[in-house]
Amino acid sequence: MNYRAPLREMRFVLHELFDVTQHCQFLGTGLDRDTLDDVLEEAARFAGEVVAPLNRDSDEQGCSLQDGQVRTPDGFREAYRQYVDNGWAGMTGPQAYGGQALPQMVAACFHEMLMAASLSFRIYSGLTEGAVLALHRHGSEALKHTWLGKLVSGEWTGTMCLTEPQAGTDLALLRTRAEPRADGSYSIIGSKIFISGGDQDLTDNIVHLVLARLPDAPAGVKGISLFLVPKVLPDTGLGNALGCGALEHKMGIKGASTCVMNFDGAQGWLVGEANQGLACMFTMMNDARFQVGLQGLGIAEAAFQGGLAYARERLQSRSLSGAVAPEKAADPIIVHPDVRRMLLTQKTLTEGCRMLATYTARQLDLEQGAPHPHERHQAGRRAALLIPVVKAFFTDVGQEVASLGVQIHGGHGYIREWGMEQLMRDSRITQLYEGTNGIQALDLVRRKLIGDGGAELNGLIDELALHADAAGAQASLQAMGAAVSQRLDEWRVLGERVIERCQHDPEEIGAVSVDFLAYSGYVLLAAFWLQAARHADTALTQGSDEAAFYQAKLQAAEFYWRRILPRATAHREALLGGAGCLMTIPESDFAF
Numbered sequence: 001m002n003y004r005a006p007l008r009e010m011r012f013v014l015h016e017l018f019d020v021t022q023h024c025q026f027l028g029t030g031l032d033r034d035t036l037d038d039v040l041e042e043a044a045r046f047a048g049e050v051v052a053p054l055n056r057d058s059d060e061q062g063c064s065l066q067d068g069q070v071r072t073p074d075g076f077r078e079a080y081r082q083y084v085d086n087g088w089a090g091m092t093g094p095q096a097y098g099g100q101a102l103p104q105m106v107a108a109c110f111h112e113m114l115m116a117a118s119l120s121f122r123i124y125s126g127l128t129e130g131a132v133l134a135l136h137r138h139g140s141e142a143l144k145h146t147w148l149g150k151l152v153s154g155e156w157t158g159t160m161c162l163t164e165p166q167a168g169t170d171l172a173l174l175r176t177r178a179e180p181r182a183d184g185s186y187s188i189i190g191s192k193i194f195i196s197g198g199d200q201d202l203t204d205n206i207v208h209l210v211l212a213r214l215p216d217a218p219a220g221v222k223g224i225s226l227f228l229v230p231k232v233l234p235d236t237g238l239g240n241a242l243g244c245g246a247l248e249h250k251m252g253i254k255g256a257s258t259c260v261m262n263f264d265g266a267q268g269w270l271v272g273e274a275n276q277g278l279a280c281m282f283t284m285m286n287d288a289r290f291q292v293g294l295q296g297l298g299i300a301e302a303a304f305q306g307g308l309a310y311a312r313e314r315l316q317s318r319s320l321s322g323a324v325a326p327e328k329a330a331d332p333i334i335v336h337p338d339v340r341r342m343l344l345t346q347k348t349l350t351e352g353c354r355m356l357a358t359y360t361a362r363q364l365d366l367e368q369g370a371p372h373p374h375e376r377h378q379a380g381r382r383a384a385l386l387i388p389v390v391k392a393f394f395t396d397v398g399q400e401v402a403s404l405g406v407q408i409h410g411g412h413g414y415i416r417e418w419g420m421e422q423l424m425r426d427s428r429i430t431q432l433y434e435g436t437n438g439i440q441a442l443d444l445v446r447r448k449l450i451g452d453g454g455a456e457l458n459g460l461i462d463e464l465a466l467h468a469d470a471a472g473a474q475a476s477l478q479a480m481g482a483a484v485s486q487r488l489d490e491w492r493v494l495g496e497r498v499i500e501r502c503q504h505d506p507e508e509i510g511a512v513s514v515d516f517l518a519y520s521g522y523v524l525l526a527a528f529w530l531q532a533a534r535h536a537d538t539a540l541t542q543g544s545d546e547a548a549f550y551q552a553k554l555q556a557a558e559f560y561w562r563r564i565l566p567r568a569t570a571h572r573e574a575l576l577g578g579a580g581c582l583m584t585i586p587e588s589d590f591a592f
Contacts, residue, residue, distance in 0.1 A: 001306040001419040003052040005044035005113045008549065009351060011037065013358050016535050017528075020105050023362060027103060027369040036106060046086065047113035050079050055118040058255030059422050063200075065247050070199040070257045076121060080154075080202040089125060089154025093132055097148040103369075104361035108294060112354070115298025119426045120255030122298075124157060124197045126291050130284035131158025131209055135228070138272035138280040143228060147207055157203050160284055161192040161210040161229075161261060169439055171211065171278065172220040176263065178212040178227055178270075186270065188212055188229050188263040191245070194433065198259030199231070199244035206231040208242070208261070209284065210268060211277050218275065226277035229268035242266040252425035285434065286387055290360065292434045293390035296398030297353045299427040303398075303405035304346040306420055310409050311339050333408075341563070342404045348560040349397045352525035355532065357394070360386045385448045385456045392440035393521030395430035402427045441513035444520070450502055450509070454495045461492050464527040471534040476554075480561050484530045487523045487568065494519065494572060501578070511579035519571040526565045533557035 014020040015033065024031040058073035065071075083089060091107045093099020114122040132151050135144060150156040167173035176190025188210055192198075199206065208229045217223030233240055241264045248258040272280040311334040318324075319335040333339045363386065366379030402424040406413035413420040431437050449457055465488050472481025498516055502508045536553035544550055 001302070001309070002048075003055075003117050003302055003305060004048055005040075005116075006301060006305075007040055007044055009354065010040060010109045012532075012535075012549075012553075013355055014105065014109070016539075017355060017531060018105070018358055018362060020103070023105060023365065024103060027365060029101065029103060031102070031106075039102075039106060040109060042086075043088075043110040043113055046082070046088065047110070047117040050082055051114060051121050052117035054079060054121055054255070056419065056422070058118065058120050059252075059426075060254075062254040063247055063257045065199075065244060068243050070201060070244055070247065070259065072124075072200050072202060072257065073120075073255045076124075076255065077202055079121060080124065083125065084154040089128070090152050092129055093152035094136055094148075097132075097136075097144070097152045099132075099152045104364045105358055108290075108357055108361040111291065112294050112298045112301065112357070115295045116302040117298075118255065119295055119299065120253045122295075123253060123256040124200055124202055125154065127160050127196060127284075127288060128154065128156075128158040130160065130287040130291070131207060133287050134209060134226070134280055134284040135271065137283050138226070139228070143269060143271065146234060147228065147230075150205070151207060155203060156205040156207055157197060157200070158207045158209065159195055159197055160281070160288065161195055161198075161208050162281065163192060163194045164190070165193055169435065171224060174211060174213065174224060176210065176212040178214050178225060178268065180215075181267070184269075186212075186214075186227060186268050187265040188227055188242075188268045189265055190263050192261045192263070194248065195259045195261045196433075197257060198261045200257050204232065205234075209271065209281070210263065211281060212268075214274055221278055223275055224277040225274050226271040226280040227268035228271050229263065229266050233267060240266045250429070252422070252427070252429055286384070288434045289387050289391040289440070290364065292430050293353075293387075293394035294357060295430045296394035296396070296427065297350065297357055299398040299423050299430070300346065300350040300353065300394075300401035303402040303420065303423050304343070304350050306418065306423070307346055307405040307408040308334075308343055310412075310418070311343060314409075339408060342408050344556065344559045345564065346401045346404050348529070348556050348564055349401060349525070351532075351556065352529055352560065353394050353397055355528035356386070356524055357390060359528070360390050381452075381456050382460065385444075385460065388440035388444040388448070389517060389521050389524065391434065392431075392437035392444075392517055395427070396437060396518070396521075398427040398430055399424070437517075438514060441517040442510065444517050445498065445502065445513040446509050449495055449516075450499055454492075454499055457495050458492060461488050464488055464524075467531050467534075468527060471530045474534060474537055476537055477530070477533055480530055480533060480557065483561055483565070484523075484526050487526060487565065490572070491520065491523050494575075498575070505579060507579040507583050511582050512575040515571040515575035519568050519575070522565055522568040522571070526560065526568075529557040529560045 021033045054075045061073040063070055063072055090099040091102045095101045128151055151158055178186040178188055180186055210227045210229045211224050212227055213223055214225055230240055245260040245262045312332055314333045315328055315330040316333050317330055319331050324331045324335045363379045363383035367376055367383055370376045405420040409418050409420050412418050468481050468485045471477045498512050533554050536550040539550045
């Protein structure tokens with residue numbers, strides 16, 4: 001399938017919904033609309049012409065491990081060199097180390113394009129940006145001087161090494177050791193699994209950020225430290241005592257190396273304070289979780305494009321109301337109501353997620369660049385609330401939209417030729433890594449909702465309610481505005497009930513969390529679709545020369561309101577069902 005970046009949709013969200021030019025002025029970046037549009041145009045060209053053609057072949061070829069060195073699929077090295085030479089690697093990097101410090105609102109669009117064009121290719125560069133964040137925020141001046149410049153430029157890549165065979169979600173079980181050396185560095189000993197880009201042939205060096213325990217560390221997560229462990233030691237140019245022991249054999253993202261990494265006394269340096277590794281790593285992890293959410297969004301966009309193109313071309317049967325294309329043997333399947341249901345589900349979920357992604361990226365920008373500490377703190381709280389929703393809801397959407405892409409293609413969707421089955425396989429990992437979606441839901445309820453008694457959630461609802469009231473004041477949007485306002489009120493009450501029930505029974509936290517996150521996702525998208533409808537209605541009232549575009553926005557918003565938002569009711573009813581029906585059944589009764 002061919003991928004083409006949805007530039008008009010992105011411009012609508014950036015310029016009309018969120019006024020990214022004003023946002024850039026507030027941050028002091030000096031970027032104007034023409035410059036931003038030029039960046040998007042060039043990003044779309046790179047993603048569509050350089051990266052997308054690699055996707056199919058890389059899935060079939062995969063990676064290989066030869067004499068201890070990972071070989072990436074054909075074309076990846078050349079494309080990565082263009083990625084670096086054209087400056088894409090440094091988009092969000094700090095200017096003091098050669099980066100461009102572009103807003104996340106802009107970078108997120110490019111990253112979505114890369115995810116859609118080839119998720120495997122994007123994985124190699126994705127974690128580098130998180131490594132830059134962690135090192136810039138927590139590393140010593142000496143570490144930043146040595147490592148940040150080449151990480152920001154993309155000359156070197158970074159990884160995140162957390163998981164071990166016995167320690168996935170529960171990092172308290174982590175065993176990798178760090179033993180002090182006389183020169184102030186450390187010897188890292190242990191094995192890590194599922195390391196994305198743990199080894200590759202794209203760059204001369206790879207900077208691993210590794211969680212490990214010091215000899216006198218307390219037990220549990222309070223005894224974990226973070227270490228920078230390079231593949232190649234910069235002073236000598238010699239290889240460090242580490243390597244890829246094996247490549248995982250996976251159902252998807254086969255062009256991305258997923259490695260077992262062995263650290264056999266490798267030299268490393270402490271990042272941040274001893275025993276504060278999780279706090280340092282969470283800087284990287286939050287960025288990674290946002291990026292994984294964009295992976296779900298990119299997959300969804302690619303699947304929607306494939307489904308739409310096929311539905312316009314595939315001839316099968318006649319329209320129920322009579323022939324639409326009588327000159328042809330049959331009508332294109334896009335005339336059939338059920339195919340339209342699937343396409344509109346794809347479209348509205350994908351575009352709704354893009355709106356929420358851009359809003360979240362705005363919070364990430366403000367957290368780093370707002371002029372006042374209070375504004376930075378508030379944006380950080382808002383981003384922290386939304387990150388688990390973005391990661392989990394978007395990746396669930398990616399899998400659903402990819403599955404619908406298969407369904408729209410019928411039997412052809414199950415065949416490799418059309419690319420739909422690859423998207424479905426590639427998207428499945430996004431619901432698992434960087435914390436499974438169940439873990440994201442626990443984070444949302446336990447740390448974010450219960451953690452502050454619902455204060456941040458209520459602040460978000462208050463903000464969205466103001467937009468809903470403004471939209472409802474427009475005559476054509478009164479019914480939709482009233483429906484969204486009612487859902488926002490319901491969300492507030494539901495949050496209060498969840499907090500109350502979880503305080504009485506901790507099992508309720510796990511019982512309600514997944515449905516509460518899904519409910520939150522559907523209501524958030526409804527609120528943003530209402531904002532989109534308001535802008536579209538205003539544009540039409542003002543006589544826009546893009547009437548078809550804005551009319552389609554109104555129609556899509558109505559579809560979401562009437563056909564997708566009702567899903568929230570099912571999630572509300574399910575979570576109110578309580579923990580009893582889950583926890584009272586004896587384990588023995590699960591057997592056949």
